[in-house]
Amino acid sequence: MTRPRFDQRQIARACLVLLGGLLPVLLTGCQWASLHGPQSTMEVDGPVARAQLDVFMTTVYVTAGIFVVVALVLAYATLRFKARSASEEKAVPPDQGHGNPFVEVFLISASVALLVIIAIPTLKNIWYTHDVPEAERANAMDVTATGYQWWFKFEYPGEMVKLPAGGEAPLATGNELVIPAGTPVRIHLRTVDVIHSFWVPKLAGKVDMIPNRANFLWLKADKPGYFYGQCAEYCGDSHAIMRFRVVALSPSEYVKWLDNQKAPARTVTTTARAESSPLTLPALPLAQIGGPAVGAGATLAASGNFDADPLGGWKKKQQPAAGEDPALIARGRQLFREKTCLSCHTIRGHEGIGITGPELTHVGARTTIAAGVLENSPERMHQWIRDPNYFKPGNKMFNGGYTDPASGQTLINLNEQEIDALVAYLQSLK
Numbered sequence: 373m374t375r376p377r378f379d380q381r382q383i384a385r386a387c388l389v390l391l392g393g394l395l396p397v398l399l400t401g402c403q404w405a406s407l408h409g410p411q412s413t414m415e416v417d418g419p420v421a422r423a424q425l426d427v428f429m430t431t432v433y434v435t436a437g438i439f440v441v442v443a444l445v446l447a448y449a450t451l452r453f454k455a456r457s458a459s460e461e462k463a464v465p466p467d468q469g470h471g472n473p474f475v476e477v478f479l480i481s482a483s484v485a486l487l488v489i490i491a492i493p494t495l496k497n498i499w500y501t502h503d504v505p506e507a508e509r510a511n512a513m514d515v516t517a518t519g520y521q522w523w524f525k526f527e528y529p530g531e532m533v534k535l536p537a538g539g540e541a542p543l544a545t546g547n548e549l550v551i552p553a554g555t556p557v558r559i560h561l562r563t564v565d566v567i568h569s570f571w572v573p574k575l576a577g578k579v580d581m582i583p584n585r586a587n588f589l590w591l592k593a594d595k596p597g598y599f600y601g602q603c604a605e606y607c608g609d610s611h612a613i614m615r616f617r618v619v620a621l622s623p624s625e626y627v628k629w630l631d632n633q634k635a636p637a638r639t640v641t642t643t644a645r646a647e648s649s650p651l652t653l654p655a656l657p658l659a660q661i662g663g664p665a666v667g668a669g670a671t672l673a674a675s676g677n678f679d680a681d682p683l684g685g686w687k688k689k690q691q692p693a694a695g696e697d698p699a700l701i702a703r704g705r706q707l708f709r710e711k712t713c714l715s716c717h718t719i720r721g722h723e724g725i726g727i728t729g730p731e732l733t734h735v736g737a738r739t740t741i742a743a744g745v746l747e748n749s750p751e752r753m754h755q756w757i758r759d760p761n762y763f764k765p766g767n768k769m770f771n772g773g774y775t776d777p778a779s780g781q782t783l784i785n786l787n788e789q790e791i792d793a794l795v796a797y798l799q800s801l802k
């Protein structure tokens with residue numbers, strides 16, 4: 373038999389360098405890169421994510437133990453049995469025997485024991501994270517999350533609202549899932565197109581949204597907070613920027629939020645609006661558009677005004693706030709219709725039949741737009757409307773204009789002043 377071609381000393385040295393050098397780098401790297409940060413799975417804020425972290429840590433401890441034992445045995449064997457002189461190095465290696473049955477049995481039982489240690493929390497938490505625990509089910513709430521290329525729609529089936537076109541639908545919002553802290557939330561996962569995946573690392577994760585399949589997950593936020601979410605299944609051009617947020621509010625704040633969301637869109641009071649709005653909207657009883665009818669036979673046509681006042685105090689919100697220009701806002705509302713924004717978006721209480729894009733009824737109250745990609749500021753919204761494809765390649769909002777393929781005519785074209793008006797209008801929808 374010939375001497376093996378590798379140099380054992382070199383290997384041993386390489387191993388030690390790897391161990392001694394890489395470990396601290398890896399550990400500090402983890403510390404900086406993933407232990408902290410808005411999408412860290414290591415800093416959890418809810419029981420589901422905590423259960424998942426427990427399974428992960430159990431596995432890490434067990435495998436780290438195995439690593440250390442194996443590394444020590446390897447280091448011992450390498451150092452203890454290395455060739456110490458040139459003649460030893462030339463010696464023929466001993467016969468490679470079958471081994472020691474006791475060591476084998478020990479290693480097999482140790483492996484089984486370690487797998488059992490990992491299996492216990494794994495199985496326990498598979499059941500726990502599957503659905504809201506029996507004891508908490510009574511006060512759980514349901515939300516439907518639907519994936520679109522490349523944004524998320526959230527619906528509250530327990531909160532029905534009237535639609536402008538008639539009929540009822542669950543309260544809907546886009547890209548920001550607002551929940552009460554401390555309440556278990558069961559999230560039904562749907563998609564209208566391809567497979568997406570719903571992931572809020574600090575609360576729970578992650579379950580796919582699959583066409584024709586009714587998946588769900590549940591989560592709970594320990595305390596009020598702002599949590600970052602992300603589509604976690606490659607779904608096309610703008611997958612990497614298909615984000616969302618979960619906003620957990622205290623129960624009393626949540627009720628306030630809900631009341632405001634259920635109300636139809638805010639209309640800033642203006643006398644100019646009636647004149648600047650060439651289209652007269654059909655008369656609808658108040659009850660049909662989301663609020664209790666005020667007085668028998670009350671219609672909105674009388675005032676040419678689509679605004680209900682379903683909650684006491686709502687009217688106060690109709691007063692222009694500081695910096696708001698009612699005439700500009702009214703112009704924006706008119707443009708929203710003229711520039712066909714309403715074909716893809718719905719503004720409950722105003723107009724809109726669109727389901728292609730996010731609900732905009734209260735878009736001014738969101739913290740971000742375009743699925744968590746842009747901060748919701750007038751500047752950013754202006755840039756978004758001017759060129760949505762710049763921020764999100766391939767997204768389904770038209771790109772700064774629409775040319776009729778048949779006639780070659782440009783039908784929709786927005787100039788800067790028009791965009792300003794649209795932004796003023798959309799920002800007024802708190």
Ligand code: HEC
Binds near residue numbers: 715730738768
């Ligand atoms: C062809 C359909 C379509 C039309 C027409 C359209 N949009 Fe959109 N809009 C979308 C889609 C889809 C999104 C979501 C894009 C994304 O985040 O991937 C969107 C997003 C938005 C958003 C961000 C909302 C949020 O919460 O993220 C605003 C604001 C907006 N559109 C305003 C407008 C305005 C103003 C017009 C008219 C000038 C308009 N849209 C016309 C499809 C459309």
Ligand SMILES: [Cu+2]
Binds near residue numbers: 519522567604
């Ligand atoms: Cu996606």
